Structures are given as C-alpha cells and as structure tokens.
Amino acid sequence: MLKLTYIQYQLPYYGIENTLFHYARNGSVEKIEIWEEGQTLKERVLYLIPYERKSIAEKEKEELFCVYGCPSEPEMKVRNGFYTSEQYSLSRILNTLNRLWMDLQKWEIILLYSEEMDLNVLLDTSETILRMPLAVSDNRFHFLAKGQWYQEKFPTEVLDRDEMNDLIWQEDFRQCLHRNSVFHLPLKTEEKDLLCFNIFISGQYYARVLGSIEDPKHEALQEELFTRLAIAVNSIFVNQRIHSFLTGRNSDLQMQVEALLAGEKKADETVMERNHWSVEDRYKVMVLSFDARYPMEEGIRFLYKKLWELFPESCVLIREKDLICVRNLSRESQNENYRERMAVFLRENVAKAGSSNAFTGYEELPVYLKQAYEALRLGEKNAPYFWHYEFGDYMVPYLMERATGEYGLDQIVHPGLFQLMEYDKEKSSNLYQTLKTYLDHGGNATQTAEKLYIHRSSLMKRLDKIQSLTGIRLEKQEERFYVDMSCRLLEYHKSHEK
Missing domain, CATH: 3.30.70 (Alpha-Beta Plaits)
Incomplete structure (x- = not known):
C-alpha cells in the first residue's frame, strides 16, 4: 500500500521536485487512476486531475488527488493530496508513480522471502526504498554485508582504526550492545544520526544493521522503513544461524x-x-x-x-x-x-x-x-x-560440427555418396539408403536385408552395384569408417536444415 508520506519522500529522487503536499491524514493509496468527468470517486484511489479542474478535488474531504499542471504558486485547498508543477507532464507523473509503486511492491515481496535472500542483494534493493546508506557490521567493525554506498566508500571488509574513530564514537557503539529495538546513534563527524538495530544469535550480540537519517523532515518514515528492513535481516541470521552465505x-x-x-x-x-x-x-x-x-x-x-x-x-x-x-x-x-x-x-x-x-x-x-x-x-x-x-x-x-568447421560438406563427405544419390535420382533406385542401412547394422547382411524387406541375395547384388559405381571398398575397415561418418554427416546436416 502506498502512502502520501512515502510519495512525498520519494518523488525528488525520481526528478519531480516542485510539489506541494497536504494531508489531513496519512492517506493510503491502493490504486492510481486518471480522473474522468462524471466518474464516481472511491476511497484509497489517487486521482490525477488537471489544474483547471481543481475545484472538483477541492470539494472532496476524504478522496486523494494529485493536481498536475499547476502554476508556480497555486492556491492550496486540497485536504489530502499534492500539486505538481506544470513542467511535469501527465505521462511523466503517472509513469513515475507507477514505477515508485512497483519498486515498493518488489521490495515488500523480497522482505517477505528475506530468509532466502543474500544480505548484499537485500541491502542493495533496500537502498532504493530507504534512500540511505546501509550495511551490516559485527562488533569488530567487520562488514558482513554492504549496500552500494558502503561498497564505494569502504571497499575493504573491515574498518581501520582511523575510520572507526571518524565514523562513530567507539564507546557509544559498544554501550548499545543490549538494545533490542531500532535506536539512534549520533555520528561524530556529521550532523545526523545512525539508525541501528542489533542482531542476537543464541542470546548473544552478534552484529548490527546500520542506516542513517538522511532527511530529518522524513525521519519517522525512514525509521519505519528501516525497522521493516532490520526485522528481515534479523530473520536471516536467526532462522539460518549463519554469518553470511560466503562462509x-x-x-x-x-x-x-x-x-x-x-x-x-x-x-x-x-x-x-x-x-x-x-x-x-x-x-x-x-x-x-x-x-x-x-x-x-x-x-x-x-x-x-x-x-x-x-x-x-x-x-x-x-x-x-x-x-x-x-x-x-x-x-x-x-x-x-x-x-x-x-x-x-x-x-x-x-x-x-x-x-x-x-x-x-x-x-x-x-x-x-x-x-x-x-x-x-x-x-x-x-x-x-x-x-x-x-x-x-x-x-x-x-x-x-567440428568436421565441417574448416571444409564444406561437399569437400569432406566421401564423393561416392554423391554419386549414389545422383544415380538414385536418375534411376529411381535406393542404393544410398541400402548402403546407409548396411552401415547402421554394422555390416550385418542378414539384419540389413530384413530391415529393407529384401532377400539376402538381392542385398548382395545391390552392394556389388554400389562398389562398381563408386569404387567404395567396404571390406576395408578405414574406408568403411569414412563412408559411415560421411553418411552421418549428411543426415545430421539434413536434419538441422529443417
């Protein structure tokens, strides 16, 4: 479910900065629609309405509206909704809201199945939702997982002493080892707080999920989202009893x-x-x-x-x-x-x-x-x-495939086979098929004759005819192997041309 507070928090990251929000309550959105003249308005639907028809939105007290195409200083009378500048087209606003919603839904599904997720992937995906640097660190300041921001700023797997002293007060960090809910920890060098959540395994402190308040105006929302992430991270450790997937x-x-x-x-x-x-x-x-x-x-x-x-x-x-x-x-x-x-x-x-x-x-x-x-x-x-x-x-x-990689099929196949196929075409005979069947049965004349439904003596006459036409000497093992492979090459390429 999408909330107006979340939309307000996210829109600047999608390039829509000139907005004006007002909500008498934290409106919850289950659907986004473009407003149409005369339609019946429903609860939990965010209607996109043009500025020139804003009076429709101003009459309603409970319904949610996004009024688009507004001048620089619009008169704000909508109770639950927001105005966007005329520099943003309807299609851009609609696409942005849909993308924002899809990203949130995808994240919520990932949280639902977080026990099967890799920590690094979970943090990377969550950074788009929370809009804050994220990491999981143990008490020795070894990173167990890092989002993109931490990966870029701290490429090593452990903070050195100077980095620890610059980042946070080490004593304060250790004094919070028994906290079992989300808590704030002031950064030493920056005017903002870390958001922290401790991970316990078998009752013992093991690691800490780290985020930070990046926008004090949205502190409550950031803390709410961070709490949901922290619970998901905790489930990975508690239910699987692992340090990380890369042991x-x-x-x-x-x-x-x-x-x-x-x-x-x-x-x-x-x-x-x-x-x-x-x-x-x-x-x-x-x-x-x-x-x-x-x-x-x-x-x-x-x-x-x-x-x-x-x-x-x-x-x-x-x-x-x-x-x-x-x-x-x-x-x-x-x-x-x-x-x-x-x-x-x-x-x-x-x-x-x-x-x-x-x-x-x-x-x-x-x-x-x-x-x-x-x-x-x-x-x-x-x-x-x-x-x-x-x-x-x-x-x-x-x-x-390798056999015909350097030479073409007509350059590598025994030339006698092409002679047989040409003869069969002219005389309506089947000498090529006779030879192939004979080779398929390992040179066994009796089995070949049975397969072709002819007498054994008829088969021998055909084999003599094949030899006289092509010069193929089936009694020689190497030549019989060459002819057999040539038949297989022809059949293979024939089947892959279809």
Whole structure:
C-alpha cells in the first residue's frame, strides 16, 4: 500500500521536485487512476486531475488527488493530496508513480522471502526504498554485508582504526550492545544520526544493521522503513544461524578456482588441502543458464545458495548471469535422487544446465568449462525441451560440427555418396539408403536385408552395384569408417536444415 508520506519522500529522487503536499491524514493509496468527468470517486484511489479542474478535488474531504499542471504558486485547498508543477507532464507523473509503486511492491515481496535472500542483494534493493546508506557490521567493525554506498566508500571488509574513530564514537557503539529495538546513534563527524538495530544469535550480540537519517523532515518514515528492513535481516541470521552465505570454508577456495578457470595452471595446494580437494579427486564442471524472464539481479544469490545446498562439496561461482558449479565427485555422497532434485531445481527456476565429462585433477578446468558451455549450446540446439545436458551425450553432434568447421560438406563427405544419390535420382533406385542401412547394422547382411524387406541375395547384388559405381571398398575397415561418418554427416546436416 502506498502512502502520501512515502510519495512525498520519494518523488525528488525520481526528478519531480516542485510539489506541494497536504494531508489531513496519512492517506493510503491502493490504486492510481486518471480522473474522468462524471466518474464516481472511491476511497484509497489517487486521482490525477488537471489544474483547471481543481475545484472538483477541492470539494472532496476524504478522496486523494494529485493536481498536475499547476502554476508556480497555486492556491492550496486540497485536504489530502499534492500539486505538481506544470513542467511535469501527465505521462511523466503517472509513469513515475507507477514505477515508485512497483519498486515498493518488489521490495515488500523480497522482505517477505528475506530468509532466502543474500544480505548484499537485500541491502542493495533496500537502498532504493530507504534512500540511505546501509550495511551490516559485527562488533569488530567487520562488514558482513554492504549496500552500494558502503561498497564505494569502504571497499575493504573491515574498518581501520582511523575510520572507526571518524565514523562513530567507539564507546557509544559498544554501550548499545543490549538494545533490542531500532535506536539512534549520533555520528561524530556529521550532523545526523545512525539508525541501528542489533542482531542476537543464541542470546548473544552478534552484529548490527546500520542506516542513517538522511532527511530529518522524513525521519519517522525512514525509521519505519528501516525497522521493516532490520526485522528481515534479523530473520536471516536467526532462522539460518549463519554469518553470511560466503562462509570461511569456501571463500579462499572460490578465489583459487576462479584463478584456475582464468587459466592459472598451478593451484595453491595449501588452500586445496584445507578445503579437502585433491589433485587425485575426480571433478565435473556444470554451467547453469537462466531464462531472460528470471529476475537475476534479485535472485542470483538465492540460486547460488540453493545450488550450494544441492552440491555442498562443490565450489559455486557467479559469472555475469550464469552460475558455474565445479563439483568434487570424489567428495560427494552417493545420492541416487540428486538427478531428480537437480531437475526440480532447474524447472522451478527456469534454468538449463550443461555438464562436462568427469576428469581427474583441476589443472585443466578451463577446458572442461568450455565443454560444459558446449554441452549447453548443443543440448539446447538438438533437444530444446530437455533441462540438463551432458557433454558425453552430444559428442556426435559436436564432432559433426567440428568436421565441417574448416571444409564444406561437399569437400569432406566421401564423393561416392554423391554419386549414389545422383544415380538414385536418375534411376529411381535406393542404393544410398541400402548402403546407409548396411552401415547402421554394422555390416550385418542378414539384419540389413530384413530391415529393407529384401532377400539376402538381392542385398548382395545391390552392394556389388554400389562398389562398381563408386569404387567404395567396404571390406576395408578405414574406408568403411569414412563412408559411415560421411553418411552421418549428411543426415545430421539434413536434419538441422529443417
């Protein structure tokens, strides 16, 4: 639900500054409409009405109005609503209000499911609503999460002594360790207050949510919004008993795997051993790509966490809009239903995955990352209705594409096949199909004849005819392999031309 106080607070951040508000009560808005002549006015609807018809709005005592197109000094008689300057068009005002409302609704949904959110994403999204710097810090001034403002001003994960002394009085900070509601803490160097909320785990002070009063005129609203955010942050810690989604066990491993994927050949064995990864273990790389409709900006950290829960012995990385999961197969428990759970995860999150072949060691990670991407590409091309693609299942399409990467199809296929197809066209025969069926059955004449519904002797005559026309020597293993691959190339390209 949108309130007039919130609209007044937010409009300047959307570029609409010349407004004049008045509300006898804090009007709540459930719908926004453009006023039309003669319509019945309803409660909790914000009507946009032109200035020249302002008298309609001035007669009402309870309904909410936005009067647009006003001169610089309008006569203010609306009880609940606001006036906007004539420099703002109706479409701009309407679009701004709708965007403002959608941003608030999105934030409220995120708060509702905050237990599944990453702290950094939650703070980034909340900064647009609260319009204040946001962070979560422990009592040693280590940042557990930072919004964009804190990330830019304090790029390190911990404040140094001078920064602590400049930011707040350290003694005051520690004296508030037992406060269990939102409280104010004066900043030492600026004329404003920090908004603070303590996080307790098992009854012990653990961390503090930090914001600040940026506009004293809207202090009550800012504190109300900050309180809602603080409760959501608290639920993340209380219900999940975690310090952050990036735990100490995995942070150094992530950095190491990132380096290996970037092409670094030698791993820091101390890091790998500490995380129980060995060069003798078997691994597999998996890439997850998500539908364009999925809200990646808000959801990527949630998916990251869920994937890590699915493969707890893996290393999960975020690369742009994809997730990369390097699985340690040697450390994973043998869970028979992981494929089923993986399928559910992919379907629920509108995602597809490509997996590399299994391999030993981790020095060739970039090669197997490329395999995973190839599996995803080939799988979506050849079986678009599947969810998970293994590179080994698409080796034939991969080889088919590679075979014609440098030379054209007519330059690499055995020329005898083109002779057969031309002969079949002229004579209305089916020698090419006979040869293909024979090769498909591994050179077994009896099975081939049964498949073609002809006598075995008739098949042998056709094979003799094929040999006399093309010079193909089926008794030679290498040539039979070449002809077989040529048939497969022709059929593959024929199927992908449709």
